[in-house]
Amino acid sequence: MTRALDARAVSYSYPDGTSAIEAFDLTIEVGERVALVGPNGAGKSTLIQLLGGLIDPDSGSIAYFEDEVPADDLRDRIAVLPQQPDEYLFNSTVRDDLEYGPAQLSIPKTQASKRVDALAERLELTGLLDQPPFRLSGGEQRRAALASAVAVNPDLLLLDEPVADIDPAYRERILSLLDQRYEDGETQIVSTPNVDLVPHLADRVVLLNGTGNVVADGPTKEILTDSSLLEQCGLAAPTVTKLFEMGGAAELPLTVGEGADRLSDLLE
Amino acid sequence: MTVVDQTLAAVSERVQRLLEAEQTPQRDGFLQAVDPAIKIVGLFALIVVAVSIGTWPAQAVLLALVAGLTLGSRVSPATLARRIAIVPAASLVIVAPQLVLLSGNSVLGPVTAEGVSYVLTFVLRVTVSVSLLSLLILTTRVADLLAGFRRLGVPELGVSLIAITYRHLQVFFDELSRVVRARQSRTIADRSAGQTWRESGSMLGSFLLRAFERGERVQRNARARGGTTMAAYPSDSDLSRADGVFVTMVATVVAARIGMWVL
Numbered sequence: 001m002t003r004a005l006d007a008r009a010v011s012y013s014y015p016d017g018t019s020a021i022e023a024f025d026l027t028i029e030v031g032e033r034v035a036l037v038g039p040n041g042a043g044k045s046t047l048i049q050l051l052g053g054l055i056d057p058d059s060g061s062i063a064y065f066e067d068e069v070p071a072d073d074l075r076d077r078i079a080v081l082p083q084q085p086d087e088y089l090f091n092s093t094v095r096d097d098l099e100y101g102p103a104q105l106s107i108p109k110t111q112a113s114k115r116v117d118a119l120a121e122r123l124e125l126t127g128l129l130d131q132p133p134f135r136l137s138g139g140e141q142r143r144a145a146l147a148s149a150v151a152v153n154p155d156l157l158l159l160d161e162p163v164a165d166i167d168p169a170y171r172e173r174i175l176s177l178l179d180q181r182y183e184d185g186e187t188q189i190v191s192t193p194n195v196d197l198v199p200h201l202a203d204r205v206v207l208l209n210g211t212g213n214v215v216a217d218g219p220t221k222e223i224l225t226d227s228s229l230l231e232q233c234g235l236a237a238p239t240v241t242k243l244f245e246m247g248g249a250a251e252l253p254l255t256v257g258e259g260a261d262r263l264s265d266l267l268e
Numbered sequence: 269m270t271v272v273d274q275t276l277a278a279v280s281e282r283v284q285r286l287l288e289a290e291q292t293p294q295r296d297g298f299l300q301a302v303d304p305a306i307k308i309v310g311l312f313a314l315i316v317v318a319v320s321i322g323t324w325p326a327q328a329v330l331l332a333l334v335a336g337l338t339l340g341s342r343v344s345p346a347t348l349a350r351r352i353a354i355v356p357a358a359s360l361v362i363v364a365p366q367l368v369l370l371s372g373n374s375v376l377g378p379v380t381a382e383g384v385s386y387v388l389t390f391v392l393r394v395t396v397s398v399s400l401l402s403l404l405i406l407t408t409r410v411a412d413l414l415a416g417f418r419r420l421g422v423p424e425l426g427v428s429l430i431a432i433t434y435r436h437l438q439v440f441f442d443e444l445s446r447v448v449r450a451r452q453s454r455t456i457a458d459r460s461a462g463q464t465w466r467e468s469g470s471m472l473g474s475f476l477l478r479a480f481e482r483g484e485r486v487q488r489n490a491r492a493r494g495g496t497t498m499a500a501y502p503s504d505s506d507l508s509r510a511d512g513v514f515v516t517m518v519a520t521v522v523a524a525r526i527g528m529w530v531l
Contacts, residue, residue, distance in 0.1 A: 080489075088493075090490065092409055100493055101494045103494075
């Protein structure tokens with residue numbers, strides 16, 4: 001299988017000298033969906049920026065698609081969505097922002113407009129296209145930022161807390177968009193401290209502790225049902241999982257849907 | 269809220285509104301319909317004419333033309349006046365002494381007719397020039413303006429500098445608003461002038477650091493999205509009737525100016 005990303009012994013310190021990431025290794029195959037899960041301050045956002053090639057590691061190397069080409073030369077294949085959407089949207093109107101990436105990459109205008117209109121409709125941004133992004137609400141900005149990131153149709157998408165501050169209806173829309181892109185073959189790396197969301201976002205979890213070290217790396221089900229492992233990192237199992245664990249269930253669900261199925265089985 | 273906070277908040281709000289004024293370029297007006305590259309060349313030609321004219325009646329005619337362009341482009345005269353007022357006012361302060369310094373026939377005490385003519389011409393010239401520049405900005409999307417500069421062969425470095433400056437001014441003043449709001453929300457007791465001064469110094473330091481770091485993040489995000497040049501798709505730019513009318517109008521003004529020279 002082709003590797004979408006191969007990070008070897010990556011270390012990074014903040015400008016004040018504090019170590020953020022030390023000797024971090026991660027290999028992600030094309031078509032995988034991976035969540036970087038850890039408590040606040042674990043360095044998840046820094047890691048997303050390092051893996052997205054936006055900041056350079058102090059040591060170590062990161063290769064994309066089994067090539068030695070730097071990330072800046074692969075911006076048509078790699079997209080990074082940061083945690084703060086207002087720092088991602090810097091054009092005069094939402095439409096200009098959605099078209100920014102395709103315009104930089106010289107994608108023909110008709111093709112870009114088609115993509116932008118489809119994304120705007122999907123994320124309910126159509127009525128906001130002529131608005132200045134600075135005037136949107138936090139949730140609207142996050143949807144606009146996600147649409148801007150995927151407008152270049154990347155092969156590798158890195159997302160830093162993509163559904164934080166989003167209300168449930170729009171969260172479903174975003175998760176459905178990410179699901180569809182994953183099914184179409186997009187590789188996704190998502191960082192989040194919200195364990196309840198992880199089963200919707202990833203099939204593999206890289207668990208980080210408070211100092212940014214990898215504590216575990218494995219299938220989502222295996223990691224999120226191991227309460228003692230999660231507690232070591234200052235996290236807790238998803239609410240539904242915890243409920244069934246406390247009830248003494250042998251097999252633990254990860255999502256509300258799975259929990260509901262389990263309950264109806266029990267009731268029958 | 270201290271005087272320092274009030275001043276910073278007002279300046280920041282005003283500049284942000286100025287930078288974000290994107291509604292007028294989308295209106296269905298005359299200058300909005302003119303191709304950005306033609307508009308840049310035409311308005312700069314009119315500015316050159318304004319700068320080269322030395323009589324106030326001719327400047328008044330140009331001001332009337334500016335008024336016509338403003339109304340035809342559905343720009344509120346009040347909006348335009350608010351945006352430019354400070355510049356003619358400052359120029360009036362600078363040249364006002366000429367009212368009495370220039371020798372000539374007295375019109376009122378030490379004020380001479382030559383002095384009045386000089387000051388009027390100067391202030392009108394500044395008003396016309398700044399109004400034309402403001403009309404360019406008010407009737408053109410930033411992306412179209414940059415595309416226009418590129419089409420006119422302005423070096424990429426210059427266009428990128430304009431793009432980056434525009435983007436970072438927004439970041440700078442947005443961050444300033446945030447810092448002032450944060451301080452305002454946590455300031456309970458009245459402060460003495462000394463305390464205000466010390467705290468403002470500390471706030472300024474933290475603001476500059478925050479603005480710098482935020483600017484870096486915005487720049488990184490631009491890189492993540494394919495580049496920092498702000499290349500954009502130009503608006504549909506088939507030559508229209510508005511282009512023809514505008515070119516004819518500018519050509520007439522330039523020809524009249526050359527005629528004045530020759531005669």
